[in-house]
Every structure is written in structure tokens, then in C-alpha cells.
Amino acid sequence: NPNYDFITAKYPEQQLREIPRNKLTLTRLLGQGAFGEVYEGSLKNLCANVKELPVAVKTLPALSMDQAEKDFLMEAVIISKFMHKNVVKCLGVCFEEHPRYIILELLEGGDLRTFLRDSRTKGDHACTLSMEELLKLALDIANGCRHLEEKHFVHRDVAARNCLLTSRGPERIAKIADFGMSRDIYSSDYYRKGGKAMLPIKWMPPEAFLDGVFTSKTDTWSYGVLLWEIFTLGYMPYPGQTNSDVMHFVASGGRLDPPDKCPARLSKIMIMCWNSVADIRPSFSEIIELLDMCLQDDEVLNANVSLCHYPMSDC
Numbered sequence: 001n002p003n004y005d006f007i008t009a010k011y012p013e014q015q016l017r018e019i020p021r022n023k024l025t026l027t028r029l030l031g032q033g034a035f036g037e038v039y040e041g042s043l044k045n046l047c048a049n050v051k052e053l054p055v056a057v058k059t060l061p062a063l064s065m066d067q068a069e070k071d072f073l074m075e076a077v078i079i080s081k082f083m084h085k086n087v088v089k090c091l092g093v094c095f096e097e098h099p100r101y102i103i104l105e106l107l108e109g110g111d112l113r114t115f116l117r118d119s120r121t122k123g124d125h126a127c128t129l130s131m132e133e134l135l136k137l138a139l140d141i142a143n144g145c146r147h148l149e150e151k152h153f154v155h156r157d158v159a160a161r162n163c164l165l166t167s168r169g170p171e172r173i174a175k176i177a178d179f180g181m182s183r184d185i186y187s188s189d190y191y192r193k194g195g196k197a198m199l200p201i202k203w204m205p206p207e208a209f210l211d212g213v214f215t216s217k218t219d220t221w222s223y224g225v226l227l228w229e230i231f232t233l234g235y236m237p238y239p240g241q242t243n244s245d246v247m248h249f250v251a252s253g254g255r256l257d258p259p260d261k262c263p264a265r266l267s268k269i270m271i272m273c274w275n276s277v278a279d280i281r282p283s284f285s286e287i288i289e290l291l292d293m294c295l296q297d298d299e300v301l302n303a304n305v306s307l308c309h310y311p312m313s314d315c
């Protein structure tokens, strides 16, 4: 996996900060990850002026396989490389004994896809979030992705499920928060192709699932699907289609329909992200400029996000 080269080749000197385990208290379980749990916790006097710091603690079960251990370490090393307000921060690790912990900044709003789905009001299919709020979420993640692009890091799994929110209120900030190499093998978001890796087919461009080619333009394609997720308030992409349906559909030129009543300026960005020629897809700097234009455009701000009515799918 070239991302491993990214780490070992360029930054061998960067050490992970080992945190004494006795400074850490785990309070409650936040979620079950693919290879472990994530707890809310608190960190005592990490530094002078902070007595107790609320944190998220990712755990690796003590009896994990070697590969899981390597992936877990790799996730900590990768996250520690980035310093950006839209990328989750790693505060340190407890790696000297089992169970191993990765200590991350606590984001209390939960993941972006759940938040979008919860923000639908029942029945009248209106939405509790304004276009401006949705655009700001989109811009937060685009900024995080631009930082990864600048660092020549390809994420490979940009999707709403892998983003977290600082809170659910109007001051919420969205961050890219999952750099795990392992995939939730029980989630229908992933597809085991050729008995090997679990692939998020519905978020991948043709050159990735056909030829295994991954560049920052792979993340651009995935980001276009994330935009579609945001403006459908968390629908499953390609409703009613299986992963293998989608591989054939997309490889032969098929694309997601932009959400209905989605303003043209916004749909255009999605379509640009899904250009079959990777080089023609926009960089994240270009995407940010285009989204900033949307934020200035009343036609976009006054559009109402109406939920598409997909008959049979897990909407």
C-alpha cells in the first residue's frame, strides 16, 4: 500500500508521543470500530494549562493479529502527520503495553452520514439544515482533503461515514477522521473484490476499482460522491444497485443523478468530480473555489434540499 511508503520513506524520524497510561481515564463507549472500540475519555495534565482534556480513545483488542497491529500503528502515524482544523488530531498513543490506545481529539457530534440522516424531518421531507449549513460542511471536508492533497497523501476512502462533527449545533465543524486501513467487513459500503481488500466501490472511480490506480484525483471522485451524500441528506449512492452493478454501470459511463432540485452550479461540481479522465477532475483548491461561489449565489442558497424519493432502496 503506497500510503505506507508515504510514512516510512519520508517521516521515519517523527516519533509518536507515548502518553503515560495512568493519565488516561476511559469513561464511555462511543462506537464499535472495524478492529476495536472507540471510547470517550479524559487526559490528565497533558500540558501545564490544561487539567483535564476530553479525548477519544481508539483501542486495539489485545489478541489482535499482526496485520491489525501494523494497521493500528499506521493509522496513528498517518494522523500524526497532519495539522489542520479539518483533520482529526492525534494527541498521542499508549503503545508500550496492551491494550494499545490511540488518543485522538474528541468530536462530539458523531459521524456525518448519521447526522445527515438524523437531520431529515419525518413525513414532510423537509430538512432541518439550510443550504448554507450543508455547503459549510462540504467546504470543511474539501479543506481537509486539500491538506491531504498538499501532503501528497491519498486517503482512498473519503465518504460521509468517515467524517466526524465537533458538535451537532450550528457551530459544528466537520473533519476527516478515519484513516483506518481496515474496513468494517460487515458494512454494505464495502465490497470484497477478488477475495482481497474490502473496497468502497460506490465511492471509487473506474481506474481505482479496475486497475488499482489511486491518486489525489481518486479522492476527488470520492469527494463528489460525498457531496451527493450531503445534498441527499445521507442516501446510499446508486440506490437499488449492488456494488457489482455499479462497477459495470460506472465503467461504461453511468453516473449518479445529481439530487433532484439541486442547483445547477452545485450539480456541475459533482459531475466534474466524476470525469472518467482523472487529470480533468478538479483539484481540491478548485473545488473550494467552486463551493465558495455557491456560498455567494442566492440561487443556490435559496434552493430547498428536497429528499429524492427512491422507491426501494435503503434511502
Ligand SMILES: CN1CCN(c2ccc(C(=O)Nc3n[nH]c4c3C=[N+](C(=O)[C@H](O)c3ccccc3)C4)cc2)CC1
Residues within 6 Å of the ligand: 030, 031, 033, 038, 056, 058, 088, 104, 105, 106, 107, 108, 109, 110, 111, 161, 162, 163, 164, 177, 178
Ligand atoms: C446523537 N449522538 C450524538 C453523539 N454520538 C457520537 C458518536 C460517535 C462519536 C465519536 O466516535 N467521536 C470521535 N471523536 N474522535 C474520534 C471519534 C471517532 N474516531 C474514530 O477514529 C472512529 O474510527 C471514527 C472515525 C470516523 C467516523 C466514525 C468513527 C475518532 C461521538 C459522538 C452518538 C449519537
